[in-house]
Amino acid sequence: MEALSGWWDDYYWGSVVVLKVFVASLFLMVLFGLIGAAAKLSNSPVAQKLAGAYTVVFRGTPEILVILLLYFGSAITLTAIAQVFDPDIKFVDIPPFWAGTFAIAFIVGSYATETFRGAFMGVKPGSIEAARALGMSNFQTFVYIRIPEMWRIALPPFGNHMLSLVKDTALISIIGLNETLFVAKQAITVTGKPFTMYIFVGLIYLAFSTFITMAVMALEAFGKRTTEGAR
């Protein structure tokens, strides 16, 4: 444990980076998932095909490959573009934070697409008909009937997607994001205590996972407040 002293603040800032990646990728993941689900449920065959390709590609490709491709691919493209304007520029890249955040959001978004699609299909037809009978518009039905029913169905798998996002953050350290695993690598070169440092990183991620799991459980209980024990 004494090896950790002097590294607390580095781990703290590393954890802040994990949290930032989580918040940004969560937002993007929900966005990609909803767009994908909307495309799959739409009547347009083109949109369905595109969304189908999206889920096949990102569910079949290793996370590390997507992260490396997005980071180095964007760097090489941006450098080529920059060199058109100024031939002296040697290297331009997207910050690892954003390349990594987009990469994991694309991947987990492809899983979320299936979750949201299934959840929207799980909304009871009777509820929709009841809304129609009450004279609700399509938009009102969506906001007051479909969304409240669908998020309850989507929540358990969605909790797993959030856990995936947090755990995939560790992979972004490979392209140089200074999150906790990256901090541990630096600490090891100084202290020579790899076991202690990596176990501590594991504990930090376990704390994040525990927090998310508990938040999801609380939300599930909140979602059930009107359906259970109300008979």
Added chain:
Amino acid sequence: MSFDINLTLESIPRMLGGVGITLQLLVVSGLLGLGLAIILLLMRLSKKPYLDWPAQVYIYVMRGTPILVQIFIIYYGLPQFDWIRSSVFWPILREPMGCAILALSLNTGAYVSEILRGGVLAVDQGLSEAGAALGMSKRHVFIYVKTPIAIRIALPAYSNDVISLQKSTALASTITIADMMGIARNIVAETYAPYEVFVSLAIIYIIFSTGIQKAFGLIEWRLGRYERRNG
């Protein structure tokens, strides 16, 4: 910047040279993980606190931490202790391949045991009562009644986990293993052509995961034949 088709054609055979290692990682850790999952499942189903609790904690920790951190703890972390270097396990833990297989098996075992548990719990209670009424012992009911049905229920989720495992094998490249991903990273380091190499590797992985999905689809179809005969 241009897409160099010759480089793609040259690098695909080189990357396929790592197919053996990727498959070895997938099959060996898949089987070891399945064995571990069955042990964990029986511990959890035993309802004895001293067996159930350790299994629950193990699953919680393994699912709550990133697989990359687990790989690093085993490969870089364990040699911190002298007693591990002098133990009988050192010949395995000294090799990156042994560490990768160990980490992947320990990780996938935790996920698969939850999938199997879901399958067992989903078996209709009436069937085990029917078994008991026929005078079968608890063990017989479990082996001959519950297990075959639980396998059919758990198979779709299990196939997803095999695909996840296949994606995780790419992380072995972070501990110097020359699987397909490791070879691709070497080629990119030589040529600095991420698009040509990584996109073709992504296609190879997608073909792989589609193949796994198709194979499990066939097994599901075969196992479900009794339902079609009457339906």
